[in-house]
Amino acid sequence: MCTGRHGNQGAVELGSETKEPLLVYQKLLEAAWIFRTRSYYEQEAKQAIAALPLSEFIRKAHRRLEEESARCQRYLDPSSHDKVLHPMITEYIIQHADIIYADFRTMLVKQQQQDCFIIYTLLLRVKDGVxxxxxxxxxxxxxxxxxxxxxxxxxxxxxxxxxxxxLIALYTHYTTICERYFANDPGFVAAFDKAFRAILNDRVKIRQPELLARHCDQLLRRRTRDTAQALEERLVTMIKLFGYLDDKDIFQKCYSRAMAKRLIADASISEELEMTVISQLRKLCGIDFVGKLHRMLTDIELNRDLNASWQAWSGNASDGGGIDMTALVLTTGAWPLLNQSQSQLILPSMLERSLSNYTAFYQEKFTGRKLTWFWHLSKADVRMHHAKRRYELSMTLYQLAVLLCFNRQSQCSLSEIRQQTGLVAGDLTRTAKSLVDCGILRSDTALDTEPSNALLSINEQFESKRTRIKINAPSPVESAQEQTTTAKAIDDDRRLFLQAVIVRVMKSRRELLHLDLVSETIQLATPRFNPDVAMIKRCIEQLIDKQFIERDLTNRDLYRYVA
Known part of the structure; x- marks a missing residue:
């Protein structure tokens, strides 16, 4: 059957004066066109699927679809477009959908993305086809x-x-596929998100939240040739990966501890990048999640002005101010200083005047505040004169306290050093070993085997090519007890968070059934971690004991908020 634009227009004009202006056109032209189209493509599709590889078959189907669409626009009324394409879609796509679905995974494996794109565009025309x-x-x-x-x-x-x-390479690769070949279709983006959520919550030998936090710490410490923009982009990608974690609170705990150490050691590569991470975390988890992180950065900024004031104050002090020192005043509760030393350091006498002066300065500036000193986090710069040349050493305060024991005598036993410094056995052994390893001290026995009987002495033959030497701080391996402490801290934080959520829900609802309360609590807690139902029940019981909520006397599954 042949027709043209004029024939089409004539058929339409024949019914223009009737109640159904397209009726004549539909009966004379459209119905016959659709019938012939179905017959033609039914035969051609069967031959094509049998003779061609699927890749060529879908390309031919795509080409036929474009040709038929152009033909409809040229010869038929616009109302016929979808009606005419439907039989073609049915015969070429719907009838062979099972084969197309089966080969879609093979195309993904072989990275035939263009073929995947064609399949996607074809099946978009089928209801729920994608x-x-x-x-x-x-x-x-x-x-x-x-x-x-x-x-x-x-x-x-x-x-x-x-x-x-x-992980980042895989994330970038599949993100690009979603953008380029699936037009960021919400369904494919959701499938991508589900896949990465499963991957980021798999059990591996290192907990995923801790792993991501440690890598962020490495990026923010490391001096590389990467530009600030490249580092920022990588950190932003890291936070996107963080968004897939279920246990975000574990990441927060690990990251805040690493950030605290980084800032105290003045090892951060850039405060701007630190703020970038905090801003990205805030977008995902809210202001409460990053409150302490933001406070730590604020403390560092405030300490610059505070130390400038201290330098001016100590310069005008009548006793000369003592040995030069600077201090970091940290807000209690904001800094996760969990690895507090068990040692009660006996402060060397030469440092006492500087300490008392700083305390006087601070109390003069801020009344009613109390300072607690963390000696295990303190550092010192020392000049050493006993060797053939003078050296400047950068070390921890514990290392300094041990070295000062040799100012009056050339050798000391570990027990004597312990009495003079107040260091407990573990801290003392690690500190002494670090000084022996760098060659400043000598030991008559291995500190790993019999440290209590060791006799230490100054190494008079110490030599180094550098005059400025940084003595590595002893880094104890996290013990099982410390791991238990960290796990308990996370568990306690979760319990308090769940209690706050339950109180907030009950305060707004006034009364609620048990299952509804558990459901709403899970919904509100999930952005932070996956709560355990048993823990929620324990929190409910604890709040009943604290008289925040109460059970109904007749219906034990009903809770009421106690104002």
């Missing part, structure tokens, strides 16, 4: 990422960097 593609896409990403990450060597000392590099 849903199976989204499921396949999610499963494919999950399996591929797990397979590639499983090949990493977890015994490597660089495993954290290697793991995160692989």
């Amino acid at each position: 849903l199976p593609l989204q499921t396949t896409f999610e499963t494919f990403i999950t399996n591929e990422c797990r397979q590639k990450l499983s090949t990493l060597d977890w015994t490597s000392p660089k495993i954290i960097g290697e793991y995160v590099d692989s």
Whole structure:
């Protein structure tokens, strides 16, 4: 059957004066066109699927679809467009959908993204046609990422960097696929998010929240050739990965501890980058999540002005101000100083005057505040004169306290040093070993085997090519007790958070059934961590004991808020 634009227009004009102006056109032209179209494509599609590889078949289907669409626009009324394309879509796509779905994963594996794009555009014309593609896409990403990450060597000392590099590469790769070939379709983006949420919450040898926090710490400490912009982009990607974590509170705990150490040691690469991370975390988790992190940065900024005032004050002091010192005044409760030393350091006498002067200065400036000194976090710069040349040493205050014991005598036993410094056995052994390892002190026995009987002496033959030497601080391995303490701190924080959520819900609802209260609590707590139902029940019982809520006397599943 042949027709043209004029024939089409004539058929339409024949019915223009009737109640149904397109009726004549539909009966004379449209119905016959649709019938012939269905017959033609039914035969052609059967021949094509049998003779062609699927890649060529979908390309031919895509080409036919474009041709038929152009033909409809040229010869038919606009109202016929979808009606005419439907039989073509049915015969070429719907009738062979199972084959297309089955080969979609193969195309993903072979990285035939252009073919995946064509399949996507074809199935977009079918109701719910892309849903199976989204499921396949999610499963494919999950399996591929797990397979590639499983090949990493977890015994490597660089495993954290290697793991995160692989994770970021996979994230960037599949993000690009979503953008370029699936037009950021919400369904495919959701499938991508589900896959990465599963990957980021897999159990690996290092907890994922802790792993991401440690890598962020490495980025913010490391001096690299990367530009500030490149580091910022990487950190932003890290926070996007953080968004997939279920246990965000564990990341917060690990990151805040690392940030505290970084700021106290003045090892941060940039306060702007620190603020970038905080801002990104705030967008995802709210102001409460980053309140302490922001307070730590504020403390560092305030201490610059405070130390400038202290330098002016000490310069005008009548006794000369003592040995030069600066202090970091940290807000109690904002800094997670969990690894507090058990040692009660006996402060060397030469430092007492500076300490008393600073305390007087601070109390003069801020009345009613009390200072608590953390000696295990303190540092000192020392000049050493006993060797052939003078050296300037940068060390911890514990190391200084040990070295000062040798100002009056050339050798000391560990027990004598312990009496003079007040250091407990573990801190003293690690500190002494660090000084022996760098060659400043000598020991008559191995400090790893019999430290209590060790006799230490000054190494008169100490030599170094550098005159300015940084003595590495002893870094004790986190003990099982410290790991238990950290886990308990996380558990306590979760319990308090759940109690606050329950009180907030009950205060707004006044009364609520048990299942509804548990459901709302889970919903509100999930952005921070996945709460355990048993923990929620314990928190409810604790709040009943504290008289924040009460049970109904007749219905034991009903709770009421106690004003």
